[in-house]
Amino acid sequence: MCLAAGMAVMSVVALDAQEQVSQAPGAVLRGLDKINGVTSDIELAAGTTAAFGTLQITLDDCRYPVGNPAGNAYAALEISEMGQTGTLFSGWMVASAPALSAMDHPRYDVWVMSCTTS
Template identity: 60%
Template sequence: MKRVALAFVLAATPALGQDQVTTAPGGILRWLDKMTGETADIELSSGQSAVSGRLTIQLDECRYPTANPASDAFGHLTIREEGAKTPVFSGWMVASSPALSALEHPRYDVWVLRCVTPDQPELDLEPQAPEEDETTAPQEG
């Protein structure tokens, strides 16, 4: 039922006109290991893949509404598990409704957060050094 609803939504998009949806150069995904609680945000260009845990996650394409880039993004993902011959997921995920078409895996969860658009800054994936607080800085005596 969920796949039928997703197919309807995606099939209706081209009927609205090709200028209604823009293809982004990349997207930002979130990965979760349900066993350890570890999460990571992953920024991928279209066609690029990344390894997280035992999964290889590939972003095939990311699209967003042209009139409102900050609104609902949807991405096509191909997700493979180490040792498996066929993908464990291949299809479109909608950022606002990740359960509509979800990766069904006992250990991992992956979902689309947003597309990378010209007006949104890139995701800073580098760890931040803690800022020194005057109350914790050593005092001269």
């Protein structure tokens, strides 16, 4: 991540830190396979891992504004690729600003849509 993007994420987190949030039991992510143009919704419970193509996506946490589960979602994710060492992405994705903290992969895009409340 470049320095400017990192500072932008820190600014968003600093602004949103003033907002009261609730912890959700899960999240809905959306994945795009850029080769075939197919999108898939991925529903994950906190602490679980799902496969999307060759990716392994783990949801650590999902938070949303208190009293507004349909509002902005903040998801802590770890994404790795099968057969590769290390992680492709580790951090928070923000539903309202997916470009601020995006995973960089030549074939796949993943972003958070919302938190789940049940």
